[in-house]
Amino acid sequence: MLHRSIMELFYNESLFADEDFVTFGPEESHHIRRVMRKKIGEMIHVTNGKGLEWIGQLVKTETRKAIAKKTEVILHKDKIVPFHIAVAPTKSNDRLEWLLEKATEIGVSEITPLICDHSERKTIKTERMKKILIRALKQSVQFFLPQLNPIISFEAFMKLDHLQKKLIAHCQNGNKIPLNQIRDLNKDILILIGPEGDFSNREIKTAQNNSFTEIRLAEQRLRTETAAIVACSKVATLREISKVESL
Numbered sequence: 001m002l003h004r005s006i007m008e009l010f011y012n013e014s015l016f017a018d019e020d021f022v023t024f025g026p027e028e029s030h031h032i033r034r035v036m037r038k039k040i041g042e043m044i045h046v047t048n049g050k051g052l053e054w055i056g057q058l059v060k061t062e063t064r065k066a067i068a069k070k071t072e073v074i075l076h077k078d079k080i081v082p083f084h085i086a087v088a089p090t091k092s093n094d095r096l097e098w099l100l101e102k103a104t105e106i107g108v109s110e111i112t113p114l115i116c117d118h119s120e121r122k123t124i125k126t127e128r129m130k131k132i133l134i135r136a137l138k139q140s141v142q143f144f145l146p147q148l149n150p151i152i153s154f155e156a157f158m159k160l161d162h163l164q165k166k167l168i169a170h171c172q173n174g175n176k177i178p179l180n181q182i183r184d185l186n187k188d189i190l191i192l193i194g195p196e197g198d199f200s201n202r203e204i205k206t207a208q209n210n211s212f213t214e215i216r217l218a219e220q221r222l223r224t225e226t227a228a229i230v231a232c233s234k235v236a237t238l239r240e241i242s243k244v245e246s247l
Helices: 026-035 093-106 126-139 154-158 201-209 224-245
Strands: 009-011 021-024 043-047 052-062 065-075 083-087 110-115 165-169 189-193 213-216
Touching: 009 126, 021 026, 021 052, 026 052, 026 065, 043 065, 083 224, 093 126, 093 224, 110 154, 154 201, 165 201, 189 224, 201 213
Parallel strands: 009 043, 083 110, 083 189, 165 189, 165 213
Antiparallel strands: 021 065, 043 052, 052 065
């Protein structure tokens, strides 16, 4: 049973399917009563970001405490083929937040912030970044929250076991393949996106030695956040085309 009429989705990461009631905190309770103007008896949808859609009927709508009673639970299957993007955080917080928001809306399943040789930003506010992901999840009415990994150096990231199809986008000369010509994009993939100063020659060589395929996202040079969103959008589009062609 699909609930495509959902206008507002709430998030509670500790929610389980067998819980009969959900109590909302002051901020969300205020939103329910004052912003959405929900009344007792109206339905509300909540997710834990792990595929759960908990549907309940409001039984209390006080400004600082709203409560809903369960009426139905739906366990969604993740329809998104795993897509991991590892990207150097931008110097501007606004641009980084925009990137995370749009990547979540498009359907990325995993995000890793990378510290590279040319990185200008080497720290991120993890809790703030997670809030951006949650906000985007709710806005786009999805039920699977992307996994946000701790920030990691390029060298350490290269030492991890990456079983996906591995791609690296950079601006240097090389034997780069246009993304739309990469085979098997409908399988689990990982794409690396560098900082404003691009990956260093050393990093590109390291990626080559670790079986990463060099790709080209566009003819023109793209800023980090633009390159990341172009990659996300193209992968999503190419997967849709592949799905239609396979019918």
